[in-house]
Amino acid sequence: xxxxxxxxxxxxxGTLTELGRKRMAxxxxxxxxxxxxxxxxxxxxxxxNHASGTAYYDLEILQTPVFEASTGINANINxxxxxxxxxxxxxxxxxxxxxxxxxxxxxxxxxxYLAVNDGTTAASLVTAFGxxxxxxxxxxxxAGQKTGTxxxxxxxxxxxxxxxxxxxxxxxxxxxxxxxxxxxxxxxTRFFTRVYQPTxxxxxxxxxxxxxxxxxxxxxxTSPTARDQKRRHNSLATIRAISTNVVRxxxxxxxxxxxxxxxxxxxxxxxxxxxxxxxxxxxxxxGQNVTVVGSxxxxxxxxxxxxxxxxxxxxxxxxxxxxxxxxxx
Amino acid sequence: MPRSYQPITPAxxxxxxRTHLHEVLPLTGTIVSATYGTFPDEGNIKxxxxxxxxxxxxxxxxxxxxxxxxxxxxxxxxxxxDAAAANTQNxxxxxxxxxxxxxxxxxxxxxxxxxxxxxxxESDLKLDQSGxxxxxxxxxxxxxxxxxxxxxxxxxxxxMTGAWTDAGRSDMGLTLTDANARVDGTGINSxxxxxxxxLVDTTNDITGGVVFYQAGIAVITSSVFSHSGALxxxxxxxxAGTASIRQCLQSASISGACxxxxxxxxxxxxxxxxxxxxxxxxxxxxxxxxxxxxxxxYLSGAKIRVKNIASDNPISYVTTxxxxxxxxxxxxxxxxxxxxxxxxxxxxTIRVRLDY
Numbered sequence: 001x002x003x004x005x006x007x008x009x010x011x012x013x014g015t016l017t018e019l020g021r022k023r024m025a026x027x028x029x030x031x032x033x034x035x036x037x038x039x040x041x042x043x044x045x046x047x048x049n050h051a052s053g054t055a056y057y058d059l060e061i062l063q064t065p066v067f068e069a070s071t072g073i074n075a076n077i078n079x080x081x082x083x084x085x086x087x088x089x090x091x092x093x094x095x096x097x098x099x100x101x102x103x104x105x106x107x108x109x110x111x112x113y114l115a116v117n118d119g120t121t122a123a124s125l126v127t128a129f130g131x132x133x134x135x136x137x138x139x140x141x142x143a144g145q146k147t148g149t150x151x152x153x154x155x156x157x158x159x160x161x162x163x164x165x166x167x168x169x170x171x172x173x174x175x176x177x178x179x180x181x182x183x184x185x186x187x188x189t190r191f192f193t194r195v196y197q198p199t200x201x202x203x204x205x206x207x208x209x210x211x212x213x214x215x216x217x218x219x220x221x222t223s224p225t226a227r228d229q230k231r232r233h234n235s236l237a238t239i240r241a242i243s244t245n246v247v248r249x250x251x252x253x254x255x256x257x258x259x260x261x262x263x264x265x266x267x268x269x270x271x272x273x274x275x276x277x278x279x280x281x282x283x284x285x286x287g288q289n290v291t292v293v294g295s296x297x298x299x300x301x302x303x304x305x306x307x308x309x310x311x312x313x314x315x316x317x318x319x320x321x322x323x324x325x326x327x328x329x
Numbered sequence: 330m331p332r333s334y335q336p337i338t339p340a341x342x343x344x345x346x347r348t349h350l351h352e353v354l355p356l357t358g359t360i361v362s363a364t365y366g367t368f369p370d371e372g373n374i375k376x377x378x379x380x381x382x383x384x385x386x387x388x389x390x391x392x393x394x395x396x397x398x399x400x401x402x403x404x405x406x407x408x409x410x411d412a413a414a415a416n417t418q419n420x421x422x423x424x425x426x427x428x429x430x431x432x433x434x435x436x437x438x439x440x441x442x443x444x445x446x447x448x449x450x451e452s453d454l455k456l457d458q459s460g461x462x463x464x465x466x467x468x469x470x471x472x473x474x475x476x477x478x479x480x481x482x483x484x485x486x487x488x489m490t491g492a493w494t495d496a497g498r499s500d501m502g503l504t505l506t507d508a509n510a511r512v513d514g515t516g517i518n519s520x521x522x523x524x525x526x527x528l529v530d531t532t533n534d535i536t537g538g539v540v541f542y543q544a545g546i547a548v549i550t551s552s553v554f555s556h557s558g559a560l561x562x563x564x565x566x567x568x569a570g571t572a573s574i575r576q577c578l579q580s581a582s583i584s585g586a587c588x589x590x591x592x593x594x595x596x597x598x599x600x601x602x603x604x605x606x607x608x609x610x611x612x613x614x615x616x617x618x619x620x621x622x623x624x625x626x627y628l629s630g631a632k633i634r635v636k637n638i639a640s641d642n643p644i645s646y647v648t649t650x651x652x653x654x655x656x657x658x659x660x661x662x663x664x665x666x667x668x669x670x671x672x673x674x675x676x677x678t679i680r681v682r683l684d685y
Contacts, residue, residue, distance in 0.1 A: 019660060083621070
């Protein structure tokens with residue numbers, strides 16, 4: 001008879017992060033909670049069809065080498081394990097940019113152009129991108145504008161295994177608590193001052209008519225309130241989530257997927273940005289001069305490339321939004 | 330961006346512990362003389378223009394890989410029989426004695442009154458100024474070696490007391506140890522310089538000095554360099570001739586006396602002590618916690634990869650523990666050596682130790 005392995009406890013040596021050392025030096029080092037991470041794990045290695053049975057499903061995952069601890073605050077737990085009260089979730093939301101409804105901003109060559117509010121840059125870029133008739137206005141965000149083009153982001157279940165009707169949304173999204181309670185926006189406060197979020201009265205549905213979208217995003221400003229502990233120059237703002245009530249209905253003339261990115265949508269939000277007054281010297285220091293090549297012309301601009309990160313506070317789904325701040329020369 | 334946290338309750342999940350680590354430090358006599366050059370000008374011996382002490386390194390000190398291991402000096406008390414204005418470096422030798430005495434022992438009487446006197450080293454633990462050691466050799470060990478303190482009952486200093494040309498004769502040595510000191514406080518006394526104990530040669534029943542554990546200083550009385558009750562006549566040797574240690578303390582420079590001492594050190598050994606204060610944070614992940622992941626690879630489309638049907642247990646794999654403050658700032662990180670499976674079938678208790 002063998003002995004039982006009683007080594008249930010695992011003792012690990014911790015490494016203070018650079019922030020931990022700073023807090024200790026300041027005398028306000030107090031740990032009050034923990035979380036678990038799995039950054040090294042590639043769940044694609046989980047083989048549910050392994051010929052040798054269930055014991056072998058995660059064999060490759062369990063053999064994953066693990067990095068040593070880093071002292072950086074952004075190099076340890078980028079995603080993290082999540083606690084949901086329900087253990088029977090089969091689907092989880094992902095995040096996508098909506099490119100189907102009016103006023104939804106579209107990237108140009110993979111980048112969202114954000115024009116400084118100087119009265120000329122936005123107009124020149126819209127013209128270069130084909131004008132309002134050619135959809136050029138959707139390729140240019142204007143700093144400080146509550147109306148017009150905005151980035152619209154959706155969360156939902158990207159699966160065709162579900163029908164996408166109201167019952168699917170009710171059973172797999174609402175009942176599972178996967179409607180977003182809000183989004184965190186991480187942005188570089190060297191350039192951005194405020195984020196525009198949807199007002200409480202904003203809507204996204206296809207409740208009326210023949211399935212046409214009823215989408216209304218009124219924006220209001222909000223400011224970053226907390227430092228982003230993972231990105232040195234960034235701060236976090238929380239913006240409102242709107243429930244997406246676009247579902248497949250019988251006999252509609254328009255498919256619900258002509259409005260939403262997801263067969264089973266969950267939530268959405270819309271955003272635009274306001275900028276600091278960025279001097280030419282800042283453009284030189286942090287960016288470069290570019291020639292923006294559009295279908296109807298070119299515009300010479302000073303530019304700064306930055307990344308805005310949007311995180312669903314409920315599911316943790318994340319979307320990176322590459323932004324090019326431009327000012328016409 | 331981790332979003333699920335579990336609280337760490339100070340009363341039940343945080344423990345503080347104290348551990349003492351010890352290292353054995355054997356310093357052979359070959360390090361201190363004639364290994365890195367010709368005695369007395371070895372490359373690992375550093376003399377200073379002020380001439381008040383001599384530093385010994387484990388490698389030629391001009392090398393960046395050299396480590397300072399200890400300093401040597403000699404001195405005598407003002408008013409002792411050895412002190413005389415005509416002596417070489419007389420005031421510096423008195424100064425070295427006084428520096429050590431006032432730092433390690435302090436003063437007697439009222440500290441502000443006119444009768445304040447420097448407390449002299451004694452060959453016992455009484456601090457009654459009887460059995461004083463007026464002429465001493467000082468071995469000041471580097472903090473790099475001593476760490477927090479010398480472990481009690483581990484100090485050993487073997488000196489060669491033979492003739493200059495045959496210093497290491499097997500029948501002419503003595504080994505000074507703190508044989509009577511114990512970690513529990515037996516055989517020690519405490520004063521300004523911390524805990525100290527008597528160094529004795531138990532074979533020859535000789536009291537040779539004292540060792541200060543926290544300060545990392547051994548104070549050796551000059552009279553140990555005697556044999557059969559008489560000072561050895563050639564403790565010191567130069568082109569001018571030989572001298573006993575008393576003559577050496579009077580006529581030689583401090584560095585010259587230290588050179589002679591190095592010639593007579595056979596071995597030094599002790600265990601150092603590093604005190605480690607640890608805080609252990611107990612991280613408990615319950616059955617229903619942390620069973621899902623926000624890792625981008627966790628989903629295939631919208632479907633959780635590790636499930637076939639909704640009733641399958643969710644599974645995640647832990648590689649990292651992050652400890653946070655109330656502002657969600659990551660203060661410390663611990664990594665597992667291999668991924669650990671987490672599901673509703675198991676509960677994890679991970680203890681993360683932070684050492685200070």
